[in-house]
Amino acid sequence: xxxxxxxxxxxxxxxxxxxxxxxxxxxxxxxxxxxxxxxxxxxxxxxxxxxxxxxxxxxxxxxxxxxxxxxxxxxxxxxxxxxxxxxxxxxxxxxxxxxxxxxxxxxxxxxxxxxxxxxxxxxxxxxxxxxxxxxxxxxxxxxxxxxxxxxxxxxxxxxxxxxxxxxxxxxxxxxxxxxxxxxxxxxxxxxxxxxxxxxxxxxxxxxxxxxxxxxxxxxxxxxxxxxxxxxxxxxxxxxxxxxxxxxxxxxxxxxxxxxxxxxxxxxxxxxxxxxxxxxxxxxxxxxxxxxxxxxxxxxxxxxxxxxxxxxxxxxxxxxxxxxxxxxxxxxxxxxxxxxxxxxxxxxxxxxxxxxxxxxxxxxxxxxxxxxxxxxxxxxxxxxxxxxxxxxxxxxxxxxxxxxxxxxxxxxxxxxxxxxxxxxxxxxxxxxxxxxxxxxxxxxxxxxxxxxxxxxxxxxxxxxxxxxxxxxxxxxxxxxxxxxxxxxxxxxxxxxxxxxxxxxxxxxxxxxxxxxxxxxxxxxxxxxxxxxxxxxxxxxxx
Amino acid sequence: xxxxxxxxxxxxxxxxxxxxxxxxxxxxxxxxxxxxxxxxxxxxxxxxxxxxxxxxxxxxxxxxxxxxxxxxxxxxxxxxxxxxxxxxxxxxxxxxxxxxxxxxxxxxxxxxxxxxxxxxxxxxxxxxxxxxxxxxxxxxxxxxxxxxxxxxxxxxxxxxxxxxxxxxxxxxxxxxxxxxxxxxxxxxxxxxxxxxxxxxxxxxxxxxxxxxxxxxxxxxxxxxxxxxxxxxxxxxxxxxxxxxxxxxxxxxxxxxxxxxxxxxxxxxxxxxxxxxxxxxxxxxxxxxxxxxxxxxxxxxxxxxxxxxx
Numbered sequence: 027x028x029x030x031x032x033x034x035x036x037x038x039x040x041x042x043x044x045x046x047x048x049x050x051x052x053x054x055x056x057x058x059x060x061x062x063x064x065x066x067x068x069x070x071x072x073x074x075x076x077x078x079x080x081x082x083x084x085x086x087x088x089x090x091x092x093x094x095x096x097x098x099x100x101x102x103x104x105x106x107x108x109x110x111x112x113x114x115x116x117x118x119x120x121x122x123x124x125x126x127x128x129x130x131x132x133x134x135x136x137x138x139x140x141x142x143x144x145x146x147x148x149x150x151x152x153x154x155x156x157x158x159x160x161x162x163x164x165x166x167x168x169x170x171x172x173x174x175x176x177x178x179x180x181x182x183x184x185x186x187x188x189x190x191x192x193x194x195x196x197x198x199x200x201x202x203x204x205x206x207x208x209x210x211x212x213x214x215x216x217x218x219x220x221x222x223x224x225x226x227x228x229x230x231x232x233x234x235x236x237x238x239x240x241x242x243x244x245x246x247x248x249x250x251x252x253x254x255x256x257x258x259x260x261x262x263x264x265x266x267x268x269x270x271x272x273x274x275x276x277x278x279x280x281x282x283x284x285x286x287x288x289x290x291x292x293x294x295x296x297x298x299x300x301x302x303x304x305x306x307x308x309x310x311x312x313x314x315x316x317x318x319x320x321x322x323x324x325x326x327x328x329x330x331x332x333x334x335x336x337x338x339x340x341x342x343x344x345x346x347x348x349x350x351x352x353x354x355x356x357x358x359x360x361x362x363x364x365x366x367x368x369x370x371x372x373x374x375x376x377x378x379x380x381x382x383x384x385x386x387x388x389x390x391x392x393x394x395x396x397x398x399x400x401x402x403x404x405x406x407x408x409x410x411x412x413x414x415x416x417x418x419x420x421x422x423x424x425x426x427x428x429x430x431x432x433x434x435x436x437x438x439x440x441x442x443x444x445x446x447x448x449x450x451x452x453x454x455x456x457x458x459x460x461x462x463x464x465x466x467x468x469x470x471x472x473x474x475x476x477x478x479x480x481x482x483x484x485x486x487x488x489x490x491x492x493x494x495x496x497x498x499x500x501x502x503x504x505x506x507x508x509x510x511x512x513x514x515x516x517x518x519x520x521x522x523x524x525x526x527x528x529x530x531x532x533x534x535x536x537x538x539x540x541x542x543x544x545x546x547x548x549x550x551x552x553x554x555x556x557x558x559x560x561x562x563x564x565x566x567x
Numbered sequence: 568x569x570x571x572x573x574x575x576x577x578x579x580x581x582x583x584x585x586x587x588x589x590x591x592x593x594x595x596x597x598x599x600x601x602x603x604x605x606x607x608x609x610x611x612x613x614x615x616x617x618x619x620x621x622x623x624x625x626x627x628x629x630x631x632x633x634x635x636x637x638x639x640x641x642x643x644x645x646x647x648x649x650x651x652x653x654x655x656x657x658x659x660x661x662x663x664x665x666x667x668x669x670x671x672x673x674x675x676x677x678x679x680x681x682x683x684x685x686x687x688x689x690x691x692x693x694x695x696x697x698x699x700x701x702x703x704x705x706x707x708x709x710x711x712x713x714x715x716x717x718x719x720x721x722x723x724x725x726x727x728x729x730x731x732x733x734x735x736x737x738x739x740x741x742x743x744x745x746x747x748x749x750x751x752x753x754x755x756x757x758x759x760x761x762x763x764x765x766x767x768x769x770x771x772x773x774x775x776x777x778x779x780x781x782x783x784x785x786x787x788x789x790x791x792x793x794x795x796x797x798x799x800x801x802x803x804x805x806x807x808x809x810x811x812x813x814x815x816x817x818x819x820x821x822x823x824x825x826x827x828x829x830x831x832x833x834x835x836x837x838x839x840x841x842x843x844x845x846x847x848x849x850x851x852x853x854x855x856x857x858x859x860x861x862x863x864x865x866x867x868x869x870x871x872x873x874x875x876x
Contacts (some may be wrong), residue, residue: 075651076605076650077650077651078651078652085607085609086607157614157615157618160615160618160619160622160652161615162606162612162615164612164614165610165612165615165876177614178614179613180614181615188661193707250657250661250825251661252736252737252826268691268725276735277823277826278733278824279820279824279826279830279834280821280822280824282821282822283733283822283824284733284824285722286721286724286725286732286733287731287732287824289725289732290724290725290728290731290732292731292732292733292735377694379847390615394861418621442599444598444835446596446597446599446604446607447599447600447601447603447604447838447839448598448599450599450600450603450604451598451600451603452598453598465608467608479760484816485610486609486610487609487610514779548594
């Protein structure tokens with residue numbers, strides 16, 4: 027029985043006087059025996075994937091979670107951000123980190139019985155790199171030698187295969203890169219580096235609808251916009267053998283609908299609690315509520331090409347940063363489901379260092395005002411923060427602006443764009459007026475991903491046209507390091523350099539917020555925000 | 568009569584072309600690029616963007632895109648979606664049956680309950696029944712539909728557990744019952760009010776006195792004379808409501824996770840899927856046009872004085 031009803035329910039009940047609600051029917055009266063049923067099916071709130079289910083064509087969350095259940099890649103990573111070997115027995119670089127030798131664990135098979143060999147990997151990557159095959163993730167192969175021949179910036183492929191990929195024997199192949207990358211193994215975690223069976227390359231359309239992988243689960247059915255079902259594959263050889271009988275990915279069109287189903291145990295878990303329920307979910311789920319670390323960061327970045335920030339003194343931006351009371355905003359606006367950021371790299375990745383931003387990310391109204399004044403203030407004494415209004419950003423943007431205005435005297439307003447697409451277009455066209463909201467979820471758990479890929483001069487993710495020569499030099503040095511650890515350390519130095527050039531104001535790290543039904547246990551999420559579905563156990567009914 | 572219908576059908580052609588053209592242009596004016604959006608927060612790959620644009624014909628000038636689209640439409644080809652390259656026709660044929668089920672249930676509910684309440688209230692004007700109906704309809708009209716929807720979901724779904732909070736299978740009529748009732752609620756209130764006013768007014772008419780004086784049985788007076796003469800405004804409303812129920816159920820569909828037309832349209836707009844938007848609207852326009860034609864023909868059935876030459 028649900029004794030304490032959520033405040034919202036009571037409020038709505040007040041609007042229309044419904045008589046005699048009496049006692050709410052129990053939704054937590056799990057009458058099961060408490061024993062685990064190894065054949066039980068876990069249902070997970072998802073949505074309709076955007077693209078056909080091909081590893082190299084899936085980047086949005088709805089497709090990724092399904093692909094990750096069907097495929098197992100060469101490597102993965104653990105909670106500390108260290109590499110773990112899955113389908114690969116070893117992935118070893120040469121001295122210059124340029125030629126990587128991959129050895130596969132022998133005897134692995136695809137769900138259709140085909141053996142997983144070095145060729146399964148090489149052929150799949152070559153196929154996906156060809157623009158004619160329309161695979162959205164193809165730019166992930168760009169570090170490999172010969173990528174430009176298969177995937178020229180314009181026009182058709184000149185060659186069918188990247189010269190950097192060589193099959194040595196059945197279970198060994200080498201990857202030659204354009205230049206050494208000490209942390210390249212991390213990139214191999216991502217879906218475009220999964221293998222594909224040879225038949226899938228011949229008939230991609232059919233296999234996009236009914237994928238065949240080498241992962242813990244086997245594809246069963248895809249009822250468009252309703253559900254995707256996968257079942258545990260008994261012949262799986264990997265470490266993460268499913269502890270349940272399968273997964274039912276149910277398609278929901280709104281997170282609110284999924285949330286209400288979750289409360290009534292009609293679905294077993296969901297990716298993110300809708301923002302409207304953040305204040306209630308801990309009460310609604312009690313010890314079944316999940317709040318865990320998520321390697322994602324939110325920042326507010328200056329558009330360095332804009333009139334406001336073109337000739338700004340860095341002190342002003344440092345001052346603006348110190349004017350923001352992150353702790354209070356996190357508590358009030360986000361009900362504690364964010365964590366104040368202390369640097370530019372998110373938690374849970376290799377090379378993360380707490381407090382990288384130092385005093386500049388700590389609330390200090392006095393110093394904030396001093397810094398802004400010393401730096402000569404903001405031209406026009408006014409800034410705006412651009413955000414997309416289709417997501418609930420307005421609340422925190424207003425709060426941040428209030429802090430800035432109150433503590434530094436600089437006028438600050440929100441600059442809403444109707445939706446994410448409109449927002450992206452303005453950023454693409456370099457028309458941001460002053461500052462813009464930016465968020466980044468890890469591609470791979472390495473601090474370099476949050477630094478070089480976002481703030482390097484001229485890189486794709488650098489929307490604000492930030493440029494710091496010293497930082498560029500430091501990241502270049504980190505990229506030529508001998509080992510991953512050394513590289514991560516050098517990247518920490520690069521992050522230190524950002525204190526003096528301030529490419530963005532770190533605000534907070536995200537958290538995974540979720541819950542699970544009374545039908546299951548051991549529901550967890552990893553630092554990429556993905557559910558660890560293989561470990562979930564289902565109670566007997 | 569036949570000529571009238573033919574003329575009306577011919578009139579549909581310019582309306583059809585006009586609406587599709589308008590929507591087509593409007594979708595293109597919207598800010599944001601659907602192909603670019605496939606990459607979300609991540610930087611897009613120019614070669615792949617160009618490839619997708621070329622594939623879907625988005626690199627052509629707008630007028631060529633439109634002609635191309637209309638040409639395909641005449642052959643029953645609604646084009647392909649930008650994301651996933653699926654035939655738009657598949658999306659439409661999946662969503663419309665769902666919405667048709669939902670809408671027809673809501674519509675029947677409006678028709679039966681709405682007219683009954685209206686007749687009851689109209690005949691007993693000023694009495695207890697009338698006041699109750701007036702109060703009830705006032706309440707329904709003034710409370711926004713999402714409140715009714717969420718309330719039903721939380722109460723019947725989460726608290727009582729009589730239904731699952733959301734529809735698990737959008738094609739199951741039983742599960743669609745509660746969403747349909749919610750959806751039909753507002754229409755029901757309007758139908759009841761229209762019927763009531765019309766009945767109350769016509770009750771004073773001369774022909775009613777004649778019928779009573781003739782000694783006709785009461786039931787026959789109400790159904791054959793009073794109701795038939797009072798239905799014209801109601802039929803007009805019910806006719807146009809078909810289209811609204813089909814395409815305008817976004818909120819109800821969202822709350823109960825029904826994958827109908829409203830939902831499809833909403834998602835397509837958010838993703839700037841031009842072909843889907845135009846395709847769905849095209850079918851909706853046809854539904855509206857057909858419904859209004861049927862309504863106009865029904866006038867003649869209800870009132871023999873109305874004739875179409």
